[in-house]
Amino acid sequence: MLRGHRTWEFENKPVIISSATVGGPFEANGKIADDFDLLHEDLWLGQDSYEKAHQVLLEQACERAIEKSGVPKDNIQFLIAGDLINQITPSSFASRTLSFPYLGIFGACSTSMEGLALGAFIVNGHGAKYLLTGTASHNAAVEKQFRYPTEYGGQKPPTAQWTVTGSGAALLCGEGMGPRVTSATIGRVIDMGMSDPFNMGGAMAPAAVDTLEAHFKERQIDPSYYDLIVTGDLGKIGHDVSKELLKKHGIELSEEIYQDCGLMLYTDDQPVLSGASGCASSATVVYGHLLNRMKAGELKRILVVATGALLSPITFQQNETIPCIAHAVSIEYGGGY
Template sequence: MLKGHQSWVFENKPKIISTATVVGPFEGQGPLAEDFDIIHADLYMGQDSWEKAEKTLLEESAQLAIRHAGLTKEEIQFYFGGDLMNQIISNSFAARTLSIPYIGMFGACSTSMETLAMAAYVVNSGGAKYVVAGTCSHNASVEKQFRYPTEYGSQKPPTAQFTVTGSGSAVVSPEGDGPSITSATIGKVIDMGITDPFNMGAAMAPAAVDTIQAHFRDLQIEPSYYDLIVTGDLSKVGYAIANDLFVRHNIPIKQTTYQDCGMMIYDYEKQQVQAGASGCACSAVVTYGHLLNRIKRGELKRILVVATGALLSPLSFQQGESIPCIAHAVSIEA
């Protein structure tokens, strides 16, 4: 059901009946390691290219999420997925392996909640019984496409972020054990004129705040409704800007209940990640691993996940375009 201008309320409360998270070795050294299902020991994962390794991450998380649900891939009606690679090739080639009816989506790093929102919408409306939503990213493949190959060894500014190597998938169903997806707010494209691809946090923060403000306005609730509100990958720079914007727009979000996935997955003291984490997998593995585990343990009852994405491409950057950004919010409740 449409609520307000840009939000859906899912009256049938679709369930996340299973998830799976697969990460690389660097993520396995971080503080959330125990929340991940598979931690790979190397970045190649038995493949001969970074891009093929990224596809492998997604294949593993999707197949594992289906097994966790006690299902076979033949029982899944649709797979919604996307990533950062050109023409979302990681998902398209993984969908070839999965052989599940496939809808490819692109929301840059907001793809985790974009796909989850659409999966919930289809299940809530009776359009499917089982839908998989998934996304992935790989540090070496993303850095090569959008900035510099990691082998180049270029020096990065403090505003730069470290792309997460990983994949997260979820199975959504009308009923079953697991938390409910109760609403979603679809974001608008916000462009503040930033052109620096090494400053994603500053570019994305206004889009995150705009979607959060729209969510509360549409649903007519206060931030205190949630035990925790997380953005996708603003990291230190964008997180500080978002907090300033909350004050400027009179949005009463307390820092005690607002966190960012990009600041949670790595250890700033021990791991050199500049401003923090980014990538499609950032919010996916933190949400489908760490946050849902906290819901299972009863530590959280209501969370709002606001995945953030910078919608640039190498082509737009080369032509001097600024960076349009977007954020999509999904509420998950025990």
């Protein structure tokens, strides 16, 4: 079960029996629009506030995942969810609608994999038969929380990233058909003294590298074990920096197998500067695009390292540095287990 210091290997290999993703208008024009289950034309989603729209995103992803699995709603035991808004209200409010026993978590943009790791741990230990985990982010609601008003004309530097409007949810079960969660490495909080909130990728890269290193060491595997290793939302700069750091630490990864979810969502001509960020960056790419590719047989083993910057608008105004975290979860499908 526990391997090394902070890696869990799940001997029962919980199965992701279904997953669903929801996206907004910007994502609908992106690179992987076909992999979304539901795309919204309107950023408001027909609600009267962005916060409510944020909540609806998560509700819809959860409902769609349940629908796709065919499992009766009453059979689902727990929901593990989180987001970036104060007091994680969108997740809690969505749980009010869905009315599952609920565990709210906060891991900033690493929430997706934090939820999947915890969920897999619970299912693996027979703590639940069916467990749902998901996360969401909404561009306007999150920007309002962390930055300036959405319509404010402040010029963003090239290191800034674009918060994804979207949501992803996965339904875990102890048995069944589908991609399996095989292991998870929990991240440490790493702070390299970076303090620019417009350069999250640069701040988060060392956390991703730390978790990756620990994962390979504790599982005693070579990076080549995986067909694809993706980070959550490092963006262009974070991705380059993390590659350089890995190289320094003796881990060489090629551009084909080491990628970033934040660079997979949007086309090059979309004005996202350094790439995508937000809880939904890793959630939508992994629970949609990557699981679809696994089911199509393109990928057998993937490792997802979701990265999160654990800052608040108050801490950066008080000149605090940005502590970061990254959680890694491996997902395998077809043969080899």
